[in-house]
Amino acid sequence: MVENIGMHTSSNIHVREFVEKYSALCQPDQVVRCDGSEEEKQRLTQEAVTKGILTPLNAEKLPGCYYHRSNPNDVARVEQCTFICTPGPEEAGPTNNWADPREMTTKLHAMLEGSMRGRTMYVVPYLMGPAGSPLTKVGIEITDSIYVVLNMRIMARMGRVALDQLGTSDDFNRGIHSTLDCNPDRRFICHFPQTNTIISVGSGYGGNVLLGKKCLALRIGSWLGEHQGWMAEHMLILCVESPEGEKTYVAAAFPSACGKTNFAMMIAPDAFAGWKITTVGDDIAWLWPDANGQLRAINPENGYFGVAPGTNFASNPNAMRTIERDTIYTNVALLPDGDVWWEGKDGPPPANATDWQGRPWTPESKEKAAHPNSRFTAPMLNNPSLASEAGDAAGVPISAIIFGGRRATTMPLVFQAFNWTHGVYLGATMGSEMTAAAAGTVGQVRRDPMAMLPFCGYHMADYFNHWLSIRRKLIDPPRIFHVNWFRKNAAGEYLWPGFGENFRVLKWIVDRCRGRGKARETQVGWMPRYSEFDWRGLDFTREQWDELNKFDRAEWQRELLWQDELLLKLHDRLPKELIFQRELLISRL
């Protein structure tokens, strides 16, 4: 006998049928329908503590914060277990794993059968996007993980607000998650765009199970965007405000764990008194051309799921303040006084800690105390630099789009595309060294178009075409830029200080968008001269600048060959504009 707890059974018949279907299949002991209330948060948190899923942290240092350790086999997104299930493989394209929707559903349903016996099934209604925005989507996630519920509560607008927006409609994403036995061999993250459904089994890791984030807001979202005329992108959104109060909105796509959160929360160097950067979003942007031909964007999320290692008061003071309260920490190290620690946190390493796997740790230990992909989940409202527009249903007008990767060689600090089509080519051919955010070989350069390789829910060449088609709806398209904070010298040292100093790059970008900044035409795009950068307060010589921006023909030739690997994969659907851009680049080189 299934017991029902929580809010009234939803009056939406489609939600009811969905929940009944999966409770009959998964056979939980009880079904808890979440309403997003404070009382519910307290109750579920207490239950998670009692069950040992969460550990309360030091209430003075970190009020309202909790600690969670995942299964050591389950610490990152797993691209090899992630599938796009469309009627034919050509819709998913060569950059996605494809499975037949019927066969995959049968297989997953067999795994789900009875999977929640002895467990609770939580029903989590949520919104991606501010209530009332034209792009906002409703999702209902069914999960057997209380950790997922408490994280979803931070990352999305959760509970009654979503059911209110849904009304009697059938238009919602159906998400089903069961941790099963957390066995990597029984781990599948599957997307069914045609039926707006996601089924995720065998994992408890954020990117695999907080279904509103990567699964709905990016993979299903990108598919919906192509059909509905908008774009779901792996981009932060920030606002640059000048001392005169001029606001410029910028969106930027960097691959996972390449500093989107740091860039989105950046503070201008002291010398730039009066300049302010505020955060609209740190990971995902939904963009659409409005009726006036202006590209607008919302951040569909409500919180930050950020990488902890490397976060400190120098690299990201706003993040440090954001995660001082009401935050869930996953796989960081735990200190004896109930504080948390990770590599790259301020101050010296602690004398003693418990590492992310629960083992004693000292500075002499060979292994890292925190997992390199350890995370914080924190409410957006905690961010001291949150933009006042972050929750605006109408979104913000975007003036610049930035693409960037982690590249030790070849790529200069910043250059501007000649036009939108060239910018799409820059995004499409983006490369980056792999990070710990996904299982794989850290450090290897791979093509990651628009930082969407793991997140584009359909054929990548059709996605490029969609980008090109959006241009036709824009009257004054955003300017497009490419940046690289990670170039190194022969000794392996970074050539650019990065972090807050990236403001100088941002300022040049804003000036370019506003028709004020100067640049010179180069083989690769418009580049700033040393004299065109604002150097107040920083000692950076012309020689350093020249090394940072050196053009090496041999490296660019190799770059072109690397780009071909991806372009060849997509050859049968590749838009001719991108082929022409490649030819133009070759002739300029």
Ligand code: OXD
């Ligand atoms: C993320 C990711 O968690 O990109 O944002 O992996």
Ligand code: MN
């Ligand atoms: Mn991301």
